[in-house]
Amino acid sequence: DVGEEGVIGKAGPPGHPGINNKFVSKELAFTIIMGFKSPILRKIGSCELYAMIEFHLGSTCDCGRYRRLVGPIDINLDKLRNALKFVKNVLLGLRETEERYYLLVKEAKMFQEASMNCRLRGGVLAMPKTPNTNQILADYISQSHLTRVYVGVKANSDTNGTRSYMYSDSTPLQTFSGWSDSPPSTNSSCVELLSSGTWAHTQCDNSMFFICEFPKSRRRGGIAPTLVS
8 A cells, every 4th residue: 555645845955046037148158168267167067057058047957968068168178278379389489488478579670669569569578587588588589590689678877877777677687687798888778689698788779679578467357468470
């Protein structure tokens, strides 16, 4: 014999609230998906995110169906990262360190014009502040079949006539410099980097190519660097 039906259990917690029965466009959802890295995607709940593509916000979803899409999305993200690396290193000819990108601009300009050009792109004239960075820039020049370019180092004189050197971010030279000896005595204020890695003075009204640098930290938010020559 079948016994009497038991008491109905407690209801589970309520789901996420909907937003006035509005749909989220597939284009917006795809943008959200492609804009997040996989760990973040999993953290916010990939099932709920995929549900936004076809269902109302706040509705339940068939998680099994959408979880099967996470793998292909991750694969596509890896392909996009590799494609971006190809564009940066091959098509644009960028160089990079852990913190910065470097772009050799093959447009002959005077020092002030070169400095302004880098700033309009969202960066500054490249600053060889360490031996490693100096060597990366020197190799960049050599591999581009050039002999010299402007970099972001310039001499300033105070009211007493004492010369000091500043980088393009207005910080003074520290322990490293690329002079072959000591800074030479000259009236020229601007500095060029040779393919050998040595610094040399040059007249600021000379026209030559130059290298811009861009901090990687500015890729998210703020003004995006203009890396195309």
